Amino acid sequence: MPLASTALPLGTVAPNFALLDTVSDKIVSLQDVASNRATVIMFLCNHCPYVQHILSELVQVANEYQQKGVRFVGISANDATSSPQDGPQQMRELAREKNFPFPYLYDQTQQVARTYQAVCTPEFYVFDRNMRLAYHGKFDDAQPKSNVPVTGHGLRQALDALLAGQAVVADQKPGIGCGIKWKTPQEAVD
Known part of the structure; x- marks a missing residue:
């Protein structure tokens, strides 16, 4: 069952992270990734499957817009215990296979995802030159098993x-995709 992202208020200053x-x-x-043009987190x-569906085009968009001074960074916050295919080694393999032109960071504690109020994948945050949120929404209208390009x-x-x-x-449309795989409260404490 897909989830829709929640609305982080536009104008919010990008929360810091180090992952x-x-x-x-x-x-x-x-x-390290902030741009004086635009930054996409x-x-x-x-x-x-929602991420897999857009991944090739996402890499193309990142390559295209990085030529214009936009910086991109991907973050995965899924619990690798319950979703081992989302662990750091598997992330590395995917990033290399798809030639990600951006860092692919692992949010092991899930604190960054919580700070950004992220709830699903894929979810896009675009910050302006002052690192204020200008866009929070979806990549496009395409979804797996749809005829939308x-x-x-x-x-x-x-x-x-x-x-x-x-x-x-x-009028920004929320991101729609798989819910982030959160750790159980006990795992988060360990």
């Missing part, structure tokens, strides 16, 4: 507006 990049094995912080995971229209529209110095459309 393990599963490809480089280095800690990557918000400051994406909550992803390996196994979700994967275009990245929602994300592209937000980025194009920011790059042109215009306001991002206020």
Whole structure:
């Protein structure tokens, strides 16, 4: 059953983070990926069919917009105990296989996902040059087993507006996908 993202208020300053990049094995912080044009923070995971459905186009969009000064970062917060296919090693393998042009970070404690109020994958947050939230929504209208083409229209529209110095459309559609696999309260304490 797909979940829809909740509305983090537009204008919210991007919460800081410092997480393990599963490809480089280095800690990557918000400051490391922030751009003076636009910064895209994406909550992803390996196994979700909604993520898998858009992944090729997402890599293409990231490659295209990074040429324009936009920075991207993917974060997976799924509990690797209940979803082993979303563990750091598997994340590394997927990032290399798909040639991710962005860091793919593991939020082991799930605190970053909670701070961003992320609830599903994929979920997209676009921050402006001042690191204020300008867009929080879906990649586009495509879903698995639908005839809607994967275009990245929602994300592209937000980025194009920011790059042109215009306001991002206020009517933003929430991200829809698999719910983040949260740790049980006991696991979170351990």
